[in-house]
Amino acid sequence: MVSQKTERLTSQKRIISEHLKSVTNHPSAEIVYKEVKKRLPQISLGTVYRILASLEKKGEVVEITHDISHYDGNTSPHLHFICERCDRISDIFRKCDVIQCQKLQNVGQINSYKIILYGFCKKCRNS
Amino acid sequence: MVSQKTERLTSQKRIISEHLKSVTNHPSAEIVYKEVKKRLPQISLGTVYRILASLEKKGEVVEITHDISHYDGNTSPHLHFICERCDRISDIFRKCDVIQCQKLQNVGQINSYKIILYGFCKKCRNS
DNA sequence: GTGCCTGCAAACATTTTGCAAAAAC
DNA sequence: GTTTTTGCAAAATGTTTGCAGGCAC
16 A cells, blocks of 8 residues: 555645735745744745645646746636836736637647736836 | 947857757757857856847847746747646747737736746657 | 957855654644 | 654755956957
8 A cells, every 4th residue: 555645734834825815916935934924933934935836736826937936826817917117917817818729739738828928017107 | 428338249149049049949048058069169158148138138039937947049929838747848839819918908018928838748648 | 449248156046955843633 | 653744954056247358349
């Protein structure tokens, strides 16, 4: 019999997960660490990285790479807009026809996608 | 009078640029370095990074982040497909209606976009 | 000759990892 | 009690940078 690893629910996992679902600002690991530390003062940055990686692997969090990794706890399929001036990442809840591309193209089996738009946000464009 | 910096064409820039235009495998900086070293044995990795960054800034090269940075010398707008098993990056020359998203959304001014599809390529799916 | 660019190596920032103690089950 | 997870700190990785000499113009 192969012993199988059963995941355990720790307060670290729960609180990081809750935090990511409650914010919309796509924080980096460092920022998640700082925020979560308010509730769990003894947590370490390494743990934050480990938990973020496992949440991503499970599909409960989406990673957005912009210089460094940022994390989005909203897993409904959507796009991201990154302002090249202020670096803010915002959500765009609008479907793109990637599904259509899938069908037309025969590269293989498509499981997910990431779409990032780059430009200037309204605030930065007007200044 | 503000003195203005005029760019100079060096063999390093020319050969890296040529190399990226001649391949379709989306190499990392390290791989570009190894390949270009065949023609320029004295080139350094730092120079490769500097030139890749400047080409990207000028829009002559597209950066694809997948764990590390990969570079695409083909600047015609297209999508990328990454196999989650063999990590190969392939091009998909097909337009997506991101333009349409732009018009519908009013986040600001959109300058460019990156679309990455993740899945299993045909070879990996059948094994 | 002027000043941009390179090679080198050291520095940097982010992320990963090994290990012993702690917590979950 | 067993096994997973954590905190800590050190290591690893990819990338950037300062500087002196080299090369483009």
